[in-house]
Amino acid sequence: MPDIKQLIPQRDPIVEVDELLEASETEAVTRLTVREDNYFVHSGVLQEPGLIEHMAQSAAAFAGNATFLRNEPPHLGFIGEIKRCCIMQLPIVGSVMTTTVSLVSEIAGVSLVKIAIACDSNPVAECQMKIFLKE
Amino acid sequence: MLENSFYKIKECSENHFTIALLPDCDVYRGHFPGEPISPGVCSIQMVKELMERQIGKSLMLTDIKQARFTTLITPVQHHTLDINLELMPIDGAYTYRATVGQGENIFVELKGTASVVQ
Numbered sequence: 001m002p003d004i005k006q007l008i009p010q011r012d013p014i015v016e017v018d019e020l021l022e023a024s025e026t027e028a029v030t031r032l033t034v035r036e037d038n039y040f041v042h043s044g045v046l047q048e049p050g051l052i053e054h055m056a057q058s059a060a061a062f063a064g065n066a067t068f069l070r071n072e073p074p075h076l077g078f079i080g081e082i083k084r085c086c087i088m089q090l091p092i093v094g095s096v097m098t099t100t101v102s103l104v105s106e107i108a109g110v111s112l113v114k115i116a117i118a119c120d121s122n123p124v125a126e127c128q129m130k131i132f133l134k135e
Numbered sequence: 136m137l138e139n140s141f142y143k144i145k146e147c148s149e150n151h152f153t154i155a156l157l158p159d160c161d162v163y164r165g166h167f168p169g170e171p172i173s174p175g176v177c178s179i180q181m182v183k184e185l186m187e188r189q190i191g192k193s194l195m196l197t198d199i200k201q202a203r204f205t206t207l208i209t210p211v212q213h214h215t216l217d218i219n220l221e222l223m224p225i226d227g228a229y230t231y232r233a234t235v236g237q238g239e240n241i242f243v244e245l246k247g248t249a250s251v252v253q
Contacts, residue, residue, distance in 0.1 A: 011165035049176035
């Protein structure tokens, strides 16, 4: 898999995905290890915005992989809507999060995805997200 | 967490806050290089912090029913923002509705339930 910076447009200090592990046309798996210097770590715990940004960037990496295969740079993407976002726990520093992105639909630059984060197969958070890609 | 780095409170009354966005916030180095756009998740965190301030308790955003982002917020175009909060206590949690915008124009709308953290 290509380096994450070839797949997503975000840069430090707000890179919330370490790598894309797998990608098909409809699904992707990403990973992030929670480090002390993460922008959204507070009191040794990754806070809600970090989890949500990680989910959004996992979707960005999934979309970025398709554009990478077409030899294009990643497009800027913006969250249009988040629905039914459940946060079960806030992972502590050192946790390794594995995240699955499933494509529900993609119409005219708007993707609807379902995303779920797990740590050691325990659910951490899940949501549905609508993402707008800037051409 | 983001107060005085991403935003600064200018005015607050019972259910309403006016904040200033801080264009020098570190987050804009990466979101995005040469094109500063306020991350949607920072709006969510800002709303959480303002709700915590309003009720004097720590919250966890356990259930975000819906968050809608209808206008991109940038620190260049949007120097100040108005945040309106409606909170309702229900056993150990609060249901909330919050808007971020300017006057009548709503840029972000959030609805959900947040648990009180002991």
